[in-house]
Amino acid sequence: MSDSPEVPGGLVNREGPSTLSGRILERLNKTPIHIGLGIVAVIWLAPTIGLLVTSFRPRSDIQATGWWETINTLRFTTENYSSVLNAQGMLQAFVNNIIISVPSTILPLVIGSLAAYAFSWIKFPLRDTLFLTVIALMMIPAQVAFIPILQLFAQVGFTRNFMGIWLTHTAFALPFGIFLLRNFFITLPKDLIEAARIDGASRFGIFRTIVVPLSVPAIAAYGIFQFLWVWNDLLMALVFVQEPRNWPLTRQISTLLSQYGTEWNLLAAGAFLLMIVPLVVFFSLQRYFVQGLLAGSVK
Amino acid sequence: MTSSAMSGPVPHMPGAAAPPPAKSSTEGRSWLSALLFLLPTGLLLGVFLVYPTIYTILLSFDRGRRGEFNKFLGLDNYVTLFTKDPNFIDFSQFPPSGALFNNILWLVFYTSIVIIFGLVIAVMASRVRYESIIKSVVFLPMAIAATALAVIWRFVYAPDAKTGLLNAVLDVVHVGPISWLGNPGFVNASLIAVGIWGSVGFATVILSAAIKSISAEIMEAARVDGANEIQIFRRIILPMVSLPISVLAVTLTVNVVKLFDLVYVMTLGGPGTSSRVIAFTMYQEAFPGGLFGKGAAVAVVMLIIMIPVMLFNIRRFRTESVT
Amino acid sequence: MMRISRFLALPIAAALILSACGTGASQAPATVAPGDTSAPTTAVTPEPGATITVTSLWGGSEQESFQKVLDAFTAKTGIIVNYESVRENYATALQTRITGGNPPDVAILPGIGFLRHFAKDGSIIKVADLGIDQASIAGNYAPGILDIGSVDGDLYAIMVKFNSKSTFWYRPEKLSAAGIAVPTDWDSFKAALAKLATGGTKPLGLGAADGWTLTDWFESIYVRQAGPEAYTKLFSADGDWSDPSVATAVTAMTDVLNETYVDGGINAALARGFVDGIGQAFSATATADMYYEGGFVGGIATGQVNTALTMGTDIDWFDFPAINGGDGVTIGGDVIAALTKNAGVKEFIEYMTTAEAGAVWAATGAIISPVKGVSADVYPSDQVKREAAQVANASAVRYDGSDLLPAGGPDLGAELQKALQGQAIDWASFQSQIQTAWSNE
8 A cells, every 4th residue: 555664644745855945944834733733742741740740749839839830849749649548548449440440351351252252253043133233232321221230239239349330341341342352353364263163173162272362462452441441430330339448549539529629639649549550551552552442433 | 254254164174084064063053152152241231231221211201219110101201301301401591501402512512623633633743753652642631531531620720820720821811710610601611621632632543544544646646636735635635534534423422422420520510500411410310319210211312312323333334244 | 372361360360369358348448447446335235246337428527526426336335337428419329329229227318308208218217117216215305306307207317416507607807807896687797798898808708519508598598588487488398489589588699699799709619619618718828708607617617627726716606697687597407317227226326316425426516416415515615505505595497498308309509509690590490390399209
């Protein structure tokens, strides 16, 4: 398609001017773009950086001056974080986040890839219809399920612990996961799988030894996407995690906001505790994360 | 590539002596193994998605005290929602107000501005060498929880110039301070701005990939023919990105219908009820007042809005399967 | 292959270990750490070490005061109380837990409308069904108190505390510096505001993001302007919100709650919670001179907002100004209700009806106890003693109106927020909505 891996699809004139004045002219033409992108960068970085800086400032400073003036004083402290972790229960909430997010990621991964495999490599009647049903189920908003599921959980006590939220997150993640993984599975080399079938491999054996190892990128992308989705969730936690000692960070921060609406030192530290893990994932696994998000949207 | 191509094992390897197994037993075994693979999924989807949907639809026709069926009301809940609940939708004055109307505001402004900004930034970024850095910067908010976004922006919107970034900027030109979240006249605009800020990166990344897939030869040919940049943008780039844009629009629409976290944490639907959205309304109607029937009706309204999206996805899948 | 197992092994192990610790028993809740603070001093009840959960929406200093009562209960009976604070959307969270089959053992309800709703749903255990004989506790209260917690003739909940809502908090030095005497009626009040405003700062703090603070303003004005009987009628199923007296009261409200007198302006007030509103007048960087809310403001101001305040010198209160001679007093109270019959619940409810519990709580200065046996000397400061006396000696006492309105009805606070911004309120629509809510109960 393009001449070289570097060319971004022909938007840039690869030839480029050969004279000095030509090059200067080209650079000047691009100045508005650089300015525009500079403004974009500021708008998209300033708010987050502002909160980060604030989380390390002493309370008195925050009330006196804006965070952009920290450059003058360079006074930092970690007391906000320690206060929020100990006194405000954020440490427990952080642990709760892990407890909620990990099974809510692994379960749909496992169950979803099993189902996706069936939809891609096993021929059975009504397969396409069922798959279309799965796609349709993707669009069901969680609100529709709250009341009946709460009543179901009431009978088995699943709101007292984490079972309720694990199962709910898993169920709601399945349609998208199945859709995603199935679309990937069907691109696997048919010959490989058929060879294994002829050799007498069981379906599960093929799944375990061929399909899954070859699909690690897709599975990783979905896994990361799902993990962050659950980590950042508030609504499901509001409804299904009912013991305050089990509350995740999102819920704890929401309560903090309503009680200490202007204690920005605490709020900033709390918000960053919530953001740390997703940001680390974002920076280290960006490729997979982006893939996960894109997969459902663009071919 | 559909699996209809896989009608039976193809003996392509030399020396494959065994004849393919009889078709009927293959089919029989397929059904059983498919069942095993699909059983956990089927159980979970049935219990958590299918059953509740049916239950909630039925409950919306009932008073639903305690979430149980106790008094059949027919369409009363819906009638009340649309005519007697000004917090949901209020047609009595122009412009209309209410949660449903707020969702429409979001739908129109959030969706269109995200796509426009995304496209513009994608095109601009493609011209510079630090493109991937810009894309990362703009994409960063996608990793951040809506709850944290709400804290970040409540801080930016703080109504005094010493704390709030926006008011500090305005203070430099001696304007304000403005209470961005306390004024019902533009609290929705303030919230939509945050939503846009959080989603532009998504659009940028998608549209950037789409732009890059435009063939270099077509662009060269157009330039050779004397087309200027704007013409190229209108005649070549736009049509080629129309499919990703429509997919984007659908995804953003889904975001708008499901919008909850941001509104809940930033304003709790306030001041008053001016920034409510329907997902929030469902939560508030059903639980504090115990009006489960009405809450169910709101949920069904959300479901109905999603139906065109469902159909779009199904149709897209069908057309993609054919290729 | 191997990569996946390794990829997943660590998080699985972590999850298993953490869930083993996390969902284990006897974990202290994130907000408060209760527990056996001292050995029981009397003979233990049949269920030593039983644990019950109590929820309320108190946090901060109000929570600390209540915790003293809980500790005293544990010391006496050995029953451990886990207090869970639900600061926001309390009724929603409570309903969610009830629907989810996970109700707290005991809930403190801040509103009678909610009480009626939960009682009629069958979510609350009647006091009689707990094994508590109403006749035996009736003597602890003045007549009429127990009626507040009754629904359809059955006692479901018992009032455990109240505060006067006719206390107008102010900074004495600001008023004396401006040469203003404490206002006793509406006209002198407005004159005082005008005089303070000429000094360059605006006198009133306001935390209007919490709509209930506006309903308190409305109720205090209405009970004085229209009279106690009209007040009772308005907040009942016979109320008529399209009556002109309602609009008149709102006008009186906006006469003082406007850009001229509210510190920071109306729009900023609408984004500010009530604790921050207290801070406007009483924090270390205070800019306002006065703040209107209930008797609990004193405790919050001195215990949480600005511990350097001295009650009486830096902070005090005067009676909400009379209007045309009308000076009825409104109170806001909380009732306690049992949602389960678990071991320890009956003992706790009984304990809360005793003068002993009332005295412990009253001694913190956060509340006024409705229990008759609590003597006035227990209250720690003159301000609280005066508050108790104000209610005891009032010409008429009315319960906080908005708390009496049906749950699931229209939000009076939200309407008043609109009024503050100069928007016209459609009282006819409000009336029809609230009529629907009353009939739906």
